[in-house]
Amino acid sequence: QSSPSSPEPASLPAEDISTSSNGPKPAEIILDDDREDLFAEATEEVSLDSPERDPILSSDPSPAITPVTPTTLVTPRMESKSVTAPVIFDRSREEIEEEANGDLFDIEINVSDPEKVGDGMNAYMAYRVTTKTSLSMFHQNEFSVKRRFSDFLGLHSKLATKYLHVGYIVPPAPEKSIVGMTKVKVGKEDSSSTEFVEKRRAALERYLQRTVKHPILLQDPDLRQFLESSEVFKIFFFNPAARAGILRMVNKAADAVNKMTIKMNESDAWFEEKQQQFENLDQQLRKLHASVEALVCHRKELSANTAAFAKSAAMLGNSEDHTALSRALSQLAEVEEKIDQLHQEQAFADFYVFSELLGDYIRLIAAVKGVLDHRMKCWQKWQDAQVTLQKKREAEAKLQLANKPDKLQQAKDEIKEWETKVQQGERDFEQISKTIRKEVSRFEKERVKDFKTVIIKYLESLVQTQQQLIKYWEAFLPEAKAIA
Amino acid sequence: RRRMEEPLEMPPGEESKPCSFSGELPADPSLQVEISDAVSERDKVKFTVQTKSSLPHFTRPALSVVRQHEDFVWLHDTFSENDEYAGIIIPPAPPRPDFEASREKLQRLGEGNSTLTREEFAKIKQELEGEYLAIFKKTVAMHEVFLQRLAAHPILRRDHNFHVFLEYNQDLSVRGKNRKELLGGFFRNIVKSADEALITGVSGLKEVDEFFEHERTFLLEYHTRVRDTCLKADRVMRSHKSLAEDYIPIAVALGSLGTQEVQQLQMSFLKLAELFERLRKLEGRVASDEDLKLSDLLKYYMRDSQAAKDLLYRRLRALADYENANKALDKARMKNKEVKSAETHQQLCCQRFERLSTSAKQAWAELTDFKSRRISAFRKNLVELAELELKHAKASSLLLRNTLIVLKGDV
Numbered sequence: 091q092s093s094p095s096s097p098e099p100a101s102l103p104a105e106d107i108s109t110s111s112n113g114p115k116p117a118e119i120i121l122d123d124d125r126e127d128l129f130a131e132a133t134e135e136v137s138l139d140s141p142e143r144d145p146i147l148s149s150d151p152s153p154a155i156t157p158v159t160p161t162t163l164v165t166p167r168m169e170s171k172s173v174t175a176p177v178i179f180d181r182s183r184e185e186i187e188e189e190a191n192g193d194l195f196d197i198e199i200n201v202s203d204p205e206k207v208g209d210g211m212n213a214y215m216a217y218r219v220t221t222k223t224s225l226s227m228f229h230q231n232e233f234s235v236k237r238r239f240s241d242f243l244g245l246h247s248k249l250a251t252k253y254l255h256v257g258y259i260v261p262p263a264p265e266k267s268i269v270g271m272t273k274v275k276v277g278k279e280d281s282s283s284t285e286f287v288e289k290r291r292a293a294l295e296r297y298l299q300r301t302v303k304h305p306i307l308l309q310d311p312d313l314r315q316f317l318e319s320s321e322v323f324k325i326f327f328f329n330p331a332a333r334a335g336i337l338r339m340v341n342k343a344a345d346a347v348n349k350m351t352i353k354m355n356e357s358d359a360w361f362e363e364k365q366q367q368f369e370n371l372d373q374q375l376r377k378l379h380a381s382v383e384a385l386v387c388h389r390k391e392l393s394a395n396t397a398a399f400a401k402s403a404a405m406l407g408n409s410e411d412h413t414a415l416s417r418a419l420s421q422l423a424e425v426e427e428k429i430d431q432l433h434q435e436q437a438f439a440d441f442y443v444f445s446e447l448l449g450d451y452i453r454l455i456a457a458v459k460g461v462l463d464h465r466m467k468c469w470q471k472w473q474d475a476q477v478t479l480q481k482k483r484e485a486e487a488k489l490q491l492a493n494k495p496d497k498l499q500q501a502k503d504e505i506k507e508w509e510t511k512v513q514q515g516e517r518d519f520e521q522i523s524k525t526i527r528k529e530v531s532r533f534e535k536e537r538v539k540d541f542k543t544v545i546i547k548y549l550e551s552l553v554q555t556q557q558q559l560i561k562y563w564e565a566f567l568p569e570a571k572a573i574a
Numbered sequence: 575r576r577r578m579e580e581p582l583e584m585p586p587g588e589e590s591k592p593c594s595f596s597g598e599l600p601a602d603p604s605l606q607v608e609i610s611d612a613v614s615e616r617d618k619v620k621f622t623v624q625t626k627s628s629l630p631h632f633t634r635p636a637l638s639v640v641r642q643h644e645d646f647v648w649l650h651d652t653f654s655e656n657d658e659y660a661g662i663i664i665p666p667a668p669p670r671p672d673f674e675a676s677r678e679k680l681q682r683l684g685e686g687n688s689t690l691t692r693e694e695f696a697k698i699k700q701e702l703e704g705e706y707l708a709i710f711k712k713t714v715a716m717h718e719v720f721l722q723r724l725a726a727h728p729i730l731r732r733d734h735n736f737h738v739f740l741e742y743n744q745d746l747s748v749r750g751k752n753r754k755e756l757l758g759g760f761f762r763n764i765v766k767s768a769d770e771a772l773i774t775g776v777s778g779l780k781e782v783d784e785f786f787e788h789e790r791t792f793l794l795e796y797h798t799r800v801r802d803t804c805l806k807a808d809r810v811m812r813s814h815k816s817l818a819e820d821y822i823p824i825a826v827a828l829g830s831l832g833t834q835e836v837q838q839l840q841m842s843f844l845k846l847a848e849l850f851e852r853l854r855k856l857e858g859r860v861a862s863d864e865d866l867k868l869s870d871l872l873k874y875y876m877r878d879s880q881a882a883k884d885l886l887y888r889r890l891r892a893l894a895d896y897e898n899a900n901k902a903l904d905k906a907r908m909k910n911k912e913v914k915s916a917e918t919h920q921q922l923c924c925q926r927f928e929r930l931s932t933s934a935k936q937a938w939a940e941l942t943d944f945k946s947r948r949i950s951a952f953r954k955n956l957v958e959l960a961e962l963e964l965k966h967a968k969a970s971s972l973l974l975r976n977t978l979i980v981l982k983g984d985v
Contacts, residue, residue: 392814556974
């Protein structure tokens with residue numbers, strides 16, 4: 091039941107927010123990790139078009155988080171940033187891995203209670219995100235916050251910006267749906283909009299559950315703030331343009347790579363193999379997904395037709411003047427009504443257990459492919475640096491001969507600069523390769539577990555349906571036999 | 575495409591079973607009729623009708639002729655247009671063999687697009703061919719039960735046209751009547767609404783006998799309801815079929831995943847593929863059993879209740895004609911115009927009406943018989959339906975549980 095509360099504005103309040111109003115909690119988080127305003131730069135300065143410009147990431151240790159007002163966020167900051175991987179990785183990778191074997195999985199996320207806020211086209215759905223955990227990084231064992239869909243998208247944007255380009259497989263957020271959401275906004279309280287909201291709620295839940303299962307992402311302060319901060323989620327101001335840019339970066343890495351026609355000397359057969367494997371898997375899953383969607387559709391049709399038949403059989407029973415036959419027909423109508431219920435429940439399982447899993451993995455594999463493509467870009471960057479270094483060396487040699495001492499010094503400086511860049515490029519490439527190997531291995535382990543669990547769950551739903559059918563028909567049989 | 579156009583014959587040795595909808599037909603050795611063979615050609619079906627009889631009406635104890643659907647319709651119409659049989663429920667004519675939809679599907683598959691794998695194609699083809707065969711078997715059964723009901727009826731079995739139908743080994747050349755038949759059908763539909771007005775009591779005419787009056791009100795409603803239920807049952811059956819068909823691409827996709835996947839998931843997917851393949855067959859059987867035991871049952875009683883309605887209509891028609899003839903005669907006498915023709919007409923109507931009154935007993939028996947046939951047919955088919963649904967559900971459940979055991983052990 092959606093109760094329209096006083097509509098919260100879709101955009102953030104333009105009030106001045108001072109540090110203190112954030113409360114002590116965010117500050118405490120800051121003391122542990124110092125990456126708070128990575129976001130601020132990231133949203134503004136993500137390059138939207140040129141593949142050459144790297145995703146901007148500030149690694150400068152920043153002071154306590156400065157809550158920003160919308161106006162500040164919108165004006166782009168012009169400072170140039172150097173690009174390195176976030177410090178967090180260097181710092182405690184081993185610590186993180188250790189924790190990964192510990193009580194890492196003792197965290198449970200639920201998304202519930204969708205509530206419509208506001209009216210008309212400015213309305214939105216707020217979801218309750220409840221976390222239950224014994225992990226020490228959180229302040230409480232059980233807590234919940236209210237978030238809207240764009241907050242989830244904002245979270246994903248931040249995580250994608252930070253982690254994708256260094257090789258981490260960041261779970262993709264559920265997809266937007268203009269049609270679905272419009273119906274909800276416009277206030278259609280029919281079954282299709284309830285279904286849409288439920289579908290979205292379940293997808294958001296799965297999204298968060300996958301994200302927290304990732305040992306690195308779980309450490310991310312933005313994620314923690316998303317789960318914990320009871321404030322209206324102002325930090326995650328959702329800038330659609332920036333989001334679009336990030337998505338383009340995330341999803342179209344492959345295109346950029348193709349445009350550059352990277353002929354990568356793949357010294358590592360493992361990566362080539364994986365590329366192929368995920369390509370095949372993607373194709374197969376899409377086929378299967380399409381077929382399962384057809385199944386869901388037809389099962390819903392069957393349910394509707396069964397219900398119509400039940401009603402008709404009941405009327406036939408009423409008009410039948412032979413008493414025993416009349417009763418049997420009424421019983422048949424009742425059985426069919428119950429069977430209709432079964433079909434509906436089964437269609438529900440078909441969709442939420444089987445179909446949605448396949449959909450999720452199709453999107454996840456896209457993220458894997460994206461990460462593999464980032465590695466190619468990284469390699470390309472390294473190669474480009476080597477080419478430039480070579481050019482600089484040749485230039486210096488020429489200057490040596492020409493005997494221009496002042497220009498010579500500049501040339502030597504440039505050589506030093508590019509030598510560093512080449513080294514960095516090699517390091518980055520090795521790092522991302524190493525990370526991806528680990529990530530893919532982790533991902534595959536998860537995937538195997540996930541599929542096996544889901545398959546069993548789905549089969550159990552099918553068994554349940556058949557067992558019920560047996561019950562119903564066993565009850566009906568004596569009625570049919572009683573017709574004299 | 576070629577294959578579809580080949581004549582489809584009854585599988586050798588398989589006799590069509592007596593249709594269970596008409597209730598138990600007495601096994602009467604004095605006249606046994608069956609359709610022993612049938613051939614489906616491009617646009618027609620040829621039925622081989624075999625008769626074994628000890629009755630004197632036939633020249634030989636064993637007869638065999640080839641008939642087409644139109645011949646059956648002709649035979650039915652001679653009965654329903656015969657005043658002698660006005661008090662009898664004429665067994666409904668069998669429906670026209672309709673392979674159109676099935677043929678279209680097979681055709682579409684043949685021309686089809688290449689999105690199907692070879693495996694999928696083979697399976698779908700198998701399904702469609704099975705469907706075609708099922709329709710074929712059904713049409714044979716419907717034609718057969720029509721003849722068998724005639725043979726079982728004490729009065730109708732003696733009909734001359736019936737004997738001609740069974741024995742005359744030339745073409746009955748009723749096909750020339752096709753056009754007339756079509757027109758006749760057209761007129762029949764126009765007349766039908768007038769019939770409906772009579773029988774629904776809109777005209778104000780009521781049956782003289784309480785029993786028939788009760789039957790009239792009952793049959794009116796019953797026929798409407800059973801027609802609706804039949805329609806809805808058909809849709810359920812078709813949905814089950816769609817479901818079974820959906821399992822085909824799923825099983826195929828699971829199979830290819832099984833061969834390509836990482837080692838830890840291979841077994842799961844292969845087992846799932848196997849499972850869905852078998853579930854498809856089970857689901858298909860659920861669909862066809864619903865078709866045979868429920869849809870067909872309801873269809874049959876839709877037609878049979880229409881035949882019963884026709885009987886009551888004929889009674890009311892005769893009554894109406896008689897009353898109108900009386901009025902016309904009175905009018906003619908008053909005006910002293912065309913009295914003779916009015917008298918003749920009135921005589922005719924009177925005779926017809928009297929005949930109906932004397933055959934009232936027959937009609938009463940017919941309608942009572944209709945009821946008992948209906949009860950026993952429903953009982954038999956509903957019991958069989960429940961038993962079959964149980965059988966399939968148990969098989970599915972067992973299959974699923976076994977698969978689960980294997981998969982859980984693999985974790």
